Amino acid sequence: MNKILFYGILLIFFLAGCSHTNKNELNEIVINENxxxxxxxxxxxxxxxxxxPYSEKTEIINYYPERIESLKLSGLDLEQYKGKEVKTTSYxxxxxxxxxxxVYVTIYEIDGEIIGGTGALENWTPGGFSLNDKKRLIEDKVISE
Known part of the structure; x- marks a missing residue:
């Protein structure tokens, strides 16, 4: 009986060890060189x-009005693209x-054509900014030069 219990516990530890995923492996994105x-x-x-690279995903632009407005404040107007498939790549x-x-940036593409991008600051809420805001972010001492 003790041998069965021992091997049962050993099997549980072995299976638990096999299912471990390194957190860094999840974010490994491979982007075509071009x-x-x-x-x-x-x-x-x-x-x-x-x-x-940080992340890459494809989705239909079916965002809530608040998200559309937030992106618009960050310099990206997606209103005309509602219902279309967009590929976003973040860095x-x-x-x-x-x-x-x-500091992160995200590029938006539809049918392989870049339609714009936005930026985001880690640990800020909402943290979004226009790609044109670099000078302001430096002057406000948010980012370093």
Whole structure:
């Protein structure tokens, strides 16, 4: 009986160990080199510098009015794209907040064509900003130069 209990517990630990997923593996996004170059150029036109890819997803633009308005305040008007499929790719930037937190940018594409982008500050609510706001964020001492 003790052997069965021992092997049962050992099996549980083994199975639990096999199901462990490294958190860093979940965010490993592979971006095509040409796409990465195009995205990098898009953001550099605003003065931003991509460090690493963060996330990528495709969804239908069927956002709540509050989200549409929030994105509009961040410089991206998606009103005309409602009901269309959009691909979003987010990146961590080389630029950082003064406190060391990350700065993110997201690019929006429909049918392979870039329609715009937004930025976001880690640990800020709502934290969204227009890609044109880099100078203001530096002057307000939110991000470092």
């Amino acid at each position: 796409v990465f170059s195009e995205h990098s150029q898009f953001f550099s036109n605003y003065g931003w510098h991509i460090k690493t 961590v930037l080389e630029e950082e907040q003064i406190n060391g937190d990350k």
